[in-house]
Amino acid sequence: MFIKLVITLTFATFCSAAAAKDFYVSPSGSDKLNGLSPSVNFWTKTGPFKTLDRAQQAIRQLKAAGKFNQDITVHVGKGIYQLQSALRFDDRDSGLPGQEIQWVGEKDASIISGGITLKNCQPYESDNPNKILSCPLDANTVVNIKGDNNNRLEGNAPKFELFVNDRRMHLARWPDNEWAHIRVPLNEKTHFRVFEKLPSFSGDLSKAQVHIFPGNDFYDHYAGVSTLDLDNNLITLSSEAIYNLAGGRRFYLENIKAALDNAEEWFYDQTNNKIFFIPSSNLVPKNIVLSSALNLLMINDASHISFKNLAFRYTTAHAIRVHGSNNIVFDNIEINNIAGQAINAIENTSITISNSNIHDIGYGGIFISGGDRPTLTPSNNTIDNNRISDFGSILFGLSPAIEIQGVGSEITHNLISNGNSSAIKLHGNDHLIEKNEISQVCLQIGDCGGIYSGRDWTYRGNIIRYNYLHDFLGYELDINNFKKTGSIIYRYSGARGIYIDDAASGFEVFGNILVNSGTMALQIGGGRDNRIENNLIKIDQLAILVDTRGGYFNWEIPRSSLATMPVHSAIWSKKYPALSAPMSQDTWPEGNTIQRNIIITPGVSNVSIVRYWMPKQTNTIANNLLWSTNGNIKVDFGVLETRASGGNTTWEDWISRGFETNSLIADPCINLVGNKINLTCVKSPISKIGFKPIPNDIGLIF
Structure with missing residues (x-):
């Protein structure tokens, strides 16, 4: 019985070892070796390859010989792998479902350099x-x-x-x-x-x-x-x-x-x-x-490949480019000292970027697109639990830490800080922006949003939920002072926390915490059917602004997009019924809901804390709680149907007009420590407005 057990265990161990193929690469290796061992034996020609190209060639040879029947792992040893041109992957380098090809380095020690x-x-x-x-x-x-x-x-x-x-x-x-x-x-x-x-x-x-x-x-x-x-x-x-x-x-x-x-x-x-x-x-x-190499890694039409514990440095353009690929994973990687974007990924599905550190980037951090908008087919791209900082170092504006396009991407649990541009910019449909922490962004630009989207009525189904945005202001010219006096003064101003700009519509903004996040915590720029609910805003400037856009905005832009998308198709009309409904005035911000939000302000004299320029009909403002430490709540409004307006009007005057209902002024008894909400009294009035708890697990998951 004992002998039988030993034989069984030995056979099981052998089968387990045979379930994966391992290659090894080391700067001290040689491409004349077989790559099958981490240590060198020149008598048997056993030992690690010297270059990444040679390991890639070995995998292609294995697949061409019909011997790809197991997982393959390339162990990239510590050291610097200098490239003068990008390592290029295509379908010849692909794995299969359940049979992936992994390139795994030693964390903080395996460096792919274009320098x-x-x-x-x-x-x-x-x-x-x-x-x-x-x-x-x-x-x-x-x-x-x-x-x-x-x-x-x-x-x-x-x-x-x-x-x-x-x-x-x-x-x-x-x-x-x-x-x-x-x-x-x-x-x-x-x-x-x-x-x-x-x-x-x-x-x-x-x-x-x-x-x-x-x-x-x-x-x-x-x-x-x-x-x-x-x-x-x-x-x-x-x-x-x-x-x-x-x-x-x-x-x-x-x-x-x-x-x-x-x-x-x-x-x-x-x-x-x-x-x-x-x-x-x-x-x-x-x-x-x-920096010498244009790019370091280029992936085209490949699938089921993962890259882990690798560092990418020193390029004159993007570090990593991915196109037309699926099931590609970047996990626990570092990308820094890059002139372009860290990762530029166009028309891909099921791309995962996780647990990584991206910093000191010339343009934006990650650009990713995928999915099909006419059919609303999701991309299932995921950007999760990454630290992104010091971005927009060369091009300051329009260089966000993360930019997504298409359908159905998820941006979750990222920490984004210290960037000259926006943190997150999104285009398209059905994206989830959840549990990210954002601070110290828009450092060198104005008219900027921590989370930004704009210029399209058909960007529907996007959810911005449970994010913590804090401590940024923007940077802009005091244009009025320049026109009056000719003196040039730049001020820390012009950023918004969440910026739904230029007619963007159909967003759900729920359960976010915004603390001193820009000149305005949250702005709807002429958009429709947006739901602003259950957010906690603490700011000494403008908390919420809804406007009807000025004469500068070209309304033909959203009209054109509406005409080119299949909004009356079965899938679109079922998912976004408001989009195919008639508009009474297409240049008015209609169908928006602003409710169950908490706004806390020190109550600066003669400064409105909210500004609503919108029609009374179709919009809902209700069940909000506002609190000023000096009891001074002012509202700026314009009722578009009647053209009634008021600047810095009193709360009592505003409520008497019946536009906002069931809202109240009361101390919410909140002690906010970071993104943690602590109640300081037994019967907080937040229960009266139906405010729901906000999760504590915002930001990085360690």
Whole structure:
């Protein structure tokens, strides 16, 4: 019996071992080995491959020989795997359902790099007060480096970046840390006078470019400089600005060797093939790297592949690109020091990005699309439990941490912080945005939302639920002051917590906590059929704004979208019945519900806490609880049917008009610690409005 048991266990162990195929890769390995062992034995030619390409080739050979009948795991050992071009995956690299191919590294130790390390850096000249270092380059090192094909990146700057001790350096610039400003445009697109005095730069200025917000606070781009007229304080761009130039708008000049005078600045001397830079104060520059590879990983028409415990660094465009693929998993990965997006995934299904750390990104963090809108087929893409920070470092505006398109994606339990742009931007239908924590976003732009969508009546079925947004304001020109006085003042303002912009409709915004999240906690910009319910808002500015859009908005945009989508089909009319119903006034915000929300404010004098510009009919405002520590609640309103309006009207006057019903002013007895709601009295009045508990598990799950 004992012998039989031993034989049975031995056979079971053998079968278990045979249920998976393992390959190994290590920087100390060799592509002449068989890749079947983590340790090297040159006598038997057993040991790890040296390159990722060789491991990929081994899997393809195995599949071509008809021997793919088990899971395959590629164990990527610790070390740096330097790539000059992307590792490309297609259907030949795919797994099968229940038979996946996994690429697994050692966390924080297996690094896939598109960088080139610079050596032999020395102090520049004997008289060197700025402590400039000079690094020689081989003439062939940078000649083939390409940058992202992006019309917002024009000019003569290098296509690569410089990183020292893993910190992004900035091209030599003026002003060093602040912005310069347009005094007056001399034509619409290219020529302007500068508000500040231009420095008397010496030397070659032919490679100079500007980073500019030409006409607003949300759209920036880079342009080359045709001429710098230092005597007359004039700049002429070599290509047209995307928006018309406007007085007071900001820019800085960069890529000027004469401006190399501040820590963490650099310049590429193309003539002499040298990199010049000034390291951070009191830090020895130990790791000096140029980004070189355009991308690191490209996946097309592949499936059932996972990547775990890997780090991706140093690209001149997106780190990872995925197209037309399904069942791809990125888990516990790190992506940083990237010029473009961390992950750009177009037209995919069942893509999972989880438990990862994405930071120091030039554009946005993750862009993902999938599903089919006409049939409302979901993509089942998931972005869960990731930490995303320090994004929008190159392009500040329109570079969100996460952007989704299509149908049926889920964004859950992410921590998003410290970004120049929006946190989450969504387009399409039936997305779930749930239990994310968002803070310190919109740092360099105005007209910005922590969670943002806009410009489409047909974006229906989206749920924004149980998120915690706090502590951000935006950044924008005080345009009224500029027009009155000519003085340029930028203020921390212009952000919204949840921004349903430009006629976006059919959103459910439920159970969110918004604390000092922008100039407005929540805005509906002319949209329809939105449900704003059970949210807790604590703010010293505007809590909720519903507007009817100004004359600037082109209503043909949502009308066109409505005409091109099958809103009267069986699936659409059943799922979104309000969308196919007649509109009494299509430019009015109709069918919205605002109820059971709690608003807490210090009650700033003569400042309205809510602003409703909407028709009384079809909209519902009811059962809300408002509380001011000084008892001062003001309302700004406009009733569109009667044209009755009031600015900073009293609460009593507002209620007497019968627009808002069953709402009350009372102390909710709430002590808010982070996203945890603690009641400080036994009989809190929140029960009178039917306020429902908000879950505690918001944010990262450790």
